[in-house]
Amino acid sequence: MKPIATTRSATGIPTGRLAVWWVMASEIVIFGGLLAAYVMHRLGHPEWSNQAIHTNTWLGALNTLVLLTSSLFAVLAHQAAEHGEGRKAARLLLATAGGALVFLVVKSFEWSHEIAAGYTLTSNTFWSFYYTAAGLHAVHVIAGLVIMLVVAADAAKNRELQRVELIGLYWHFVDIVWIFLFPLLYIAK
Amino acid sequence: MTREPTVAEQSHPNYVKVWGVLVALLAVSVVGPMFEIKLVTLVTAFGVAILKAYLVARNFMHLHIERRYVTYLLVGMVALMLLLFAGVAPDVMKHEGHQWKNEAAQKVVRDAAPAAKVH
Numbered sequence: 001m002k003p004i005a006t007t008r009s010a011t012g013i014p015t016g017r018l019a020v021w022w023v024m025a026s027e028i029v030i031f032g033g034l035l036a037a038y039v040m041h042r043l044g045h046p047e048w049s050n051q052a053i054h055t056n057t058w059l060g061a062l063n064t065l066v067l068l069t070s071s072l073f074a075v076l077a078h079q080a081a082e083h084g085e086g087r088k089a090a091r092l093l094l095a096t097a098g099g100a101l102v103f104l105v106v107k108s109f110e111w112s113h114e115i116a117a118g119y120t121l122t123s124n125t126f127w128s129f130y131y132t133a134a135g136l137h138a139v140h141v142i143a144g145l146v147i148m149l150v151v152a153a154d155a156a157k158n159r160e161l162q163r164v165e166l167i168g169l170y171w172h173f174v175d176i177v178w179i180f181l182f183p184l185l186y187i188a189k
Numbered sequence: 190m191t192r193e194p195t196v197a198e199q200s201h202p203n204y205v206k207v208w209g210v211l212v213a214l215l216a217v218s219v220v221g222p223m224f225e226i227k228l229v230t231l232v233t234a235f236g237v238a239i240l241k242a243y244l245v246a247r248n249f250m251h252l253h254i255e256r257r258y259v260t261y262l263l264v265g266m267v268a269l270m271l272l273l274f275a276g277v278a279p280d281v282m283k284h285e286g287h288q289w290k291n292e293a294a295q296k297v298v299r300d301a302a303p304a305a306k307v308h
Contacts, residue, residue: 011256012256013255013256013259021259021262021263022262024263025262025263025265025266026266028263028266028267028270029266029269029270032266032267032269032270032273033270033273035270036270036271036273036274036277036278037277037281039274039278040274040277040278040281040282041281043278043282044281044282044283044284044294045294045297045298046298047297047298047301050301057219061215061219064215065212065215068208068211068212068215068245069208071208071245071249072204072205072207072208072249074249075204075248075249076204079201079204168249169250172245172246172249172250173250175245175249176242176245176246179238179241179242179245180238180242182218182238183218183234183235183238187218187219187222187230187234188230188234189222
């Protein structure tokens with residue numbers, strides 16, 4: 001028997017997809033509140049630029065490129081799933097998951113250097129925001145990576161292909177959050 | 190019951206082309222602030238970020254062909270964020286008012302001023 005999220009569509013949108021939109025709506029409030037707090041503090045504390053100059057713009061840009069590319073793979077996986085090509089969708093989802101992994105490796109490298117240089121969660125309010133915002137985002141990347149692997153395993157057997165679109169939507173949202181984190185944490189010096 | 194068509198089944202843009210535009214915009218957002226002109230930085234970093242987010246939402250998330258109320262839902266959440274900002278920002282961004290003074294914040298800014306000159 002198929003789950004209700006697959007078969008029911010009372011609102012004109014399949015229930016599974018509607019649930020993902022609601023998740024995103026709540027995530028906007030979570031990330032939005034955090035980023036709004038960051039922006040107002042940043043504007044009130046010009047001295048934070050003394051700290052912001054130590055973030056690595058090139059690594060931030062590299063991670064943006066990685067996430068944009070993984071989003072491309074996610075939407076191509078969605079397209080393949082629509083054509084009933086489960087194996088191709090699974091391969092593309094694995095490529096997306098690879099992007100998530102590269103993102104996390106770059107982030108680990110970046111953080112280990114910053115922590116070794118003495119910029120920790122408690123050293124300054126700027127760094128508190130930096131690690132909280134980027135850390136919360138990284139948790140979402142890890143969650144997406146795990147879900148993507150589960151969906152890919154099913155898609156490879158041509159099962160539950162509608163889930164490829166759902167994890168794709170979530171992944172694009174994670175990408176959009178980073179699109180805003182990048183200028184706020186790396187470019188505004 | 191038959192499966193509802195996914196939104197993207199109705200329209201598929203050239204995704205690789207969209208990705209190319211996004212990468213070009215990323216380059217703009219990195220190069221623009223190098224000129225160190227405030228307006229150019231604002232437009233290339235933050236203006237371009239809004240454009241990139243729009244392109245991803247429209248083309249990869251297919252928001253333009255999704256039911257309209259989903260857009261209203263998401264925009265409503267962004268509006269709540271702006272409401273939060275408008276309500277709280279004056280107290281955070283300003284360090285003194287008619288009958289109050291945030292001495293701790295003023296001290297932090299004052300103490301950091303000499304260090305700022307070093308950079």
